[in-house]
Amino acid sequence: MAESTNGEPRIGVYVCDCGTNIAGKVDVPAVVEFAGSLPHVAVAREYKYMCSDPGQEIIQKDIKEMGIDRVVVAACSPTMHEPTFRKAVQSAGLNQFLFQMANIREHDSWVTEDPVEATEKAKHIIDAAVHRVVFQEPLEAIEVPMNSDVLVVGGGIAGIEAALKMADAGHTVHLVERDPSIGGHMAQFDKTFPTLDCSACILTPKMSAVGKHPNIKLHTYSEVTEVDGYVGNFKVKVNKKARYVDIDKCTGCMLCTEQCVVAKVPNEFNESLDNRRAAYIPFPQAVPLRATIDPERCLQLTRGKCKQTCVEACGPGAIDFEQKDELVELEVGAIIITTGYQTFDNERIARYGYGQLPDVISSLEFERISNASGPTGGEIVCKNGEKPRSVAILHCVGSRDENYNEYCSRVCCMYSLKFSHLIKEHLPETEVYQCYIDMRCFGKGYEEFYKRLMNEGVVFIRGRAAEVTAASKRQAETEGKLLVTVEDTLLGVVRHLPVDMVILSSALQAQPDAKEVAQLFGFGCSSAGFYIERHPKLEPVSTVTDGIFIAGCCQGPKDIPDTVAQAGAAAAGALALVDNRTVKIEPTISYIDPEKCSGCHICVGLCPHNAIVYDAELDAAQVIEAACKGCGVCVSACGSNVPVQRGFTDEQIFAEIEGALA
Amino acid sequence: MSAHEFEPRIVGFLCRWCSYNGADLAGTSRMKYPPNLIPIKTNCSGRVDPTHVMKAFAEGADGVLISGCHPGDCHYINGNWRTAGRYPMMKKLLEQLNIDPRRLRLEWVSAAEGDKWARVVTEFIEEVRELGPLGWKDQVADEYEQQEAVSA
Ligand SMILES: Cc1cc2nc3c(=O)[nH]c(=O)nc-3n(C[C@H](O)[C@H](O)[C@H](O)COP(=O)(O)OP(=O)(O)OC[C@H]3O[C@@H](n4cnc5c(N)ncnc54)[C@H](O)[C@@H]3O)c2cc1C
Numbered sequence: 001m002a003e004s005t006n007g008e009p010r011i012g013v014y015v016c017d018c019g020t021n022i023a024g025k026v027d028v029p030a031v032v033e034f035a036g037s038l039p040h041v042a043v044a045r046e047y048k049y050m051c052s053d054p055g056q057e058i059i060q061k062d063i064k065e066m067g068i069d070r071v072v073v074a075a076c077s078p079t080m081h082e083p084t085f086r087k088a089v090q091s092a093g094l095n096q097f098l099f100q101m102a103n104i105r106e107h108d109s110w111v112t113e114d115p116v117e118a119t120e121k122a123k124h125i126i127d128a129a130v131h132r133v134v135f136q137e138p139l140e141a142i143e144v145p146m147n148s149d150v151l152v153v154g155g156g157i158a159g160i161e162a163a164l165k166m167a168d169a170g171h172t173v174h175l176v177e178r179d180p181s182i183g184g185h186m187a188q189f190d191k192t193f194p195t196l197d198c199s200a201c202i203l204t205p206k207m208s209a210v211g212k213h214p215n216i217k218l219h220t221y222s223e224v225t226e227v228d229g230y231v232g233n234f235k236v237k238v239n240k241k242a243r244y245v246d247i248d249k250c251t252g253c254m255l256c257t258e259q260c261v262v263a264k265v266p267n268e269f270n271e272s273l274d275n276r277r278a279a280y281i282p283f284p285q286a287v288p289l290r291a292t293i294d295p296e297r298c299l300q301l302t303r304g305k306c307k308q309t310c311v312e313a314c315g316p317g318a319i320d321f322e323q324k325d326e327l328v329e330l331e332v333g334a335i336i337i338t339t340g341y342q343t344f345d346n347e348r349i350a351r352y353g354y355g356q357l358p359d360v361i362s363s364l365e366f367e368r369i370s371n372a373s374g375p376t377g378g379e380i381v382c383k384n385g386e387k388p389r390s391v392a393i394l395h396c397v398g399s400r401d402e403n404y405n406e407y408c409s410r411v412c413c414m415y416s417l418k419f420s421h422l423i424k425e426h427l428p429e430t431e432v433y434q435c436y437i438d439m440r441c442f443g444k445g446y447e448e449f450y451k452r453l454m455n456e457g458v459v460f461i462r463g464r465a466a467e468v469t470a471a472s473k474r475q476a477e478t479e480g481k482l483l484v485t486v487e488d489t490l491l492g493v494v495r496h497l498p499v500d501m502v503i504l505s506s507a508l509q510a511q512p513d514a515k516e517v518a519q520l521f522g523f524g525c526s527s528a529g530f531y532i533e534r535h536p537k538l539e540p541v542s543t544v545t546d547g548i549f550i551a552g553c554c555q556g557p558k559d560i561p562d563t564v565a566q567a568g569a570a571a572a573g574a575l576a577l578v579d580n581r582t583v584k585i586e587p588t589i590s591y592i593d594p595e596k597c598s599g600c601h602i603c604v605g606l607c608p609h610n611a612i613v614y615d616a617e618l619d620a621a622q623v624i625e626a627a628c629k630g631c632g633v634c635v636s637a638c639g640s641n642v643p644v645q646r647g648f649t650d651e652q653i654f655a656e657i658e659g660a661l662a
Numbered sequence: 663m664s665a666h667e668f669e670p671r672i673v674g675f676l677c678r679w680c681s682y683n684g685a686d687l688a689g690t691s692r693m694k695y696p697p698n699l700i701p702i703k704t705n706c707s708g709r710v711d712p713t714h715v716m717k718a719f720a721e722g723a724d725g726v727l728i729s730g731c732h733p734g735d736c737h738y739i740n741g742n743w744r745t746a747g748r749y750p751m752m753k754k755l756l757e758q759l760n761i762d763p764r765r766l767r768l769e770w771v772s773a774a775e776g777d778k779w780a781r782v783v784t785e786f787i788e789e790v791r792e793l794g795p796l797g798w799k800d801q802v803a804d805e806y807e808q809q810e811a812v813s814a
Contacts, residue, residue, distance in 0.1 A: 106690060112695075117696075524774045608738045608739035631738035632706055632708060648704060650713070654714070657717050658717075661718065
């Protein structure tokens with residue numbers, strides 16, 4: 001085995017039981033005994049929870065009293081607790097880079113079936129770490145200036161809340177929203193459960209506060225296209241799509257809309273229940289209250305020929321068909337992602353008849369028809385304009401179903417109750433049936449709301465609906481009705497409910513482009529597409545990328561109270577960073593010895609971050625420390641092995657390989 | 663030793679941003695896969711040098727897996743393209759050394775693909791098991807001894 005270059009090291013190995021998470025599978029005492037027998041290991045110990053204070057104190061005591069000068073902790077993933085242990089060794093006076101973590105939980109005890117095999121694997125993993133740590137060298141974190149501006153991506157209630165919090169704290173906030181207006185889903189609702197506050201009344205003031213805030217730079221109809229850099233110094237490119245309206249001249253008077261000749265564009269805001277024009281403002285409370293010309297529908301933009309009545313109507317001359325997409329470059333210290341959700345595509349469950357039977361509607365469609373500013377002026381009516389005398393609400397459409405989404409969407413039980421209440425309020429004589437699997441009314445005031453609805457005469461049927469069909473024309477009493485077939489599992493009978501309207505309580509799903517957005521910003525998403533938090537309990541709004549946070553439904557389905565709470569937490573997390581003048585970054589970057597470099601230029605062209613320059617005076621390549629991100633490409637590319645990646649030297653990696661295979 | 667009893671030893675180089683987190687996700691999701699692969703973390707798969715691969719074989723590995731972010735997702739913009747470019751070259755090198763190139767595998771596993779990680783590891787272990795032991799460590803040691811003998 002290669003010998004240490006730093007004299008005789010004294011290694012301490014600390015093996016964590018993690019309760020039973022590790023010790024339930026791995027024979028920890030055997031692993032400790034093995035570790036103790038490895039070269040240079042002065043002490044090996046077991047403890048129930050190494051990450052706890054007493055656990056950390058064991059390590060610190062050994063450093064101080066036994067002269068331990070290198071530490072290996074065999075426990076969970078370094079993503080979880082590497083910072084914890086680095087801090088612990090540093091505060092005991094040992095450089096934090098003389099520490100190495102051996103992951104025997106995520107990579108071993110949790111994935112290995114057989115205890116004997118798991119124990120053997122743990123030994124190999126620890127052996128690799130012990131071999132490696134011998135060659136580790138003290139390093140100092142590099143301090144770079146912190147940009148105090150922040151970026152928020154997604155202008156739903158989560159993004160609005162986070163942006164306001166940080167702007168109020170005095171930071172410049174860039175809020176990027178891809179639609180022409182901020183507001184997100186909440187802007188579409190009439191009432192919000194369980195208190196039934198009017199959604200517009202609580203959201204509109206926040207939206208206009210965003211629009212007016214001196215510290216908020218609003219980029220609507222825009223998307224982030226490129227992200228580079230690292231915590232404290234992100235460089236972001238935003239594509240501002242051409243809206244063909246000069247936003248500084250437009251007053252939001254809507255005369256262009258009135259004059260626009262293209263009248264049959266499905267109105268997304270009203271879930272396509274009615275139409276809008278090609279020149280439009282999505283809804284009356286839009287922020288910014290500015291027109292947009294739909295490039296896919298405008299005659300001038302699609303065919304190059306139109307009477308241009310909008311141009312004539314526009315007093316301030318705001319319409320500009322020559323406008324181009326604009327690329328804006330932003331520099332920010334931290335980023336919060338709040339891109340929200342989409343609802344389940346109901347047509348995927350053909351037996352519910354969505355898209356075939358006109359009065360089978362989605363939950364968002366119901367939100368719009370029950371809304372006073374919606375397409376029916378708040379009248380709850382069927383497609384033929386008549387008031388429904390009976391309505392069935394089918395729960396868990398696309399949720400809690402292995403064929404679609406295994407998870408519970410968390411808000412559907414509650415919004416279904418809200419719908420029942422709104423129907424009973426508008427149409428007291430109308431029968432309302434709820435076909436549910438379980439009622440999940442978990443939040444504050446939710447169970448009480450459920451009780452209240454039971455007293456409002458709503459019929460609750462426990463059972464997932466089997467199908468929705470058009471009733472046979474031959475039976476006079478049900479003619480023209482929809483038949484909902486459902487097994488009432490409490491009574492043990494199959495029922496056929498004749499109703500006028502069926503509302504599908506559709507699942508909340510990740511945005512269709514969630515994966516691409518996660519990739520763009522460099523963190524993970526679950527197979528369902530929801531963004532993965534750094535820790536499900538203790539770091540619910542951080543991601544694996546330092547300086548990037550998540551909040552709201554992009555992290556998982558949730559209600560507005562939880563969304564707002566997360567947005568506040570993400571804002572606090574970002575503020576805790578950008579309130580500092582500097583940020584420490586990992587010093588695991590490359591170094592090129594000018595004496596050894598022949599100046600061949602190979603690495604210069606390969607460096608992904610243009611962090612290597614050729615210094616003519618030295619006739620050698622040189623690394624720009626602040627630009628190097630530590631990928632190590634130059635190290636493996638150099639024919640003469642000159643670049644060294646600190647913390648990932650060849651010596652260290654070779655030693656790790658030796659240990660893994662010892 | 664019959665092929666059935668042979669337990670291959672495999673070293674995996676995992677990039678820190680995608681594959682290491684993907685492997686973590688397999689863990690947090692409690693997916694099960696065989697224990698033959700010992701993971702080694704690098705910042706980027708682009709850091710994996712041909713000498714690391716050769717070192718692993720020389721130390722007794724029967725197979726080497728390199729795993730990084732999907733093309734286009736690299737935390738270092740295009741570090742993984744360098745890996746992809748180097749991979750055929752490394753395979754050629756193995757051929758020249760009479761090592762079956764299937765003993766080296768490159769896979770893209772993202773942080774969201776815990777299931778893929780478990781599948782890739784399982785499949786690769788099975789493939790290497792079929793190829794049988796490499797025994798390069800002993801061979802290298804023998805040759806070294808012979809050389810010593812010749813030069814002595
Ligand atoms: C029918 C229904 C009724 C509901 N009723 C209630 C209720 O009464 N009470 C309650 O508490 N909760 C209710 N909810 C849940 C509520 O909708 C959510 O909790 C809340 O809207 C989540 O807010 P958000 O900001 O995370 O997401 P969203 O509201 O989805 O906002 C996300 C925003 O990000 C934008 N965006 C997305 N991708 C990008 C991108 N790549 N770049 C830029 N911008 C992007 C979107 O355009 C959107 O503006 C209901 C849900 C449904 C489906």
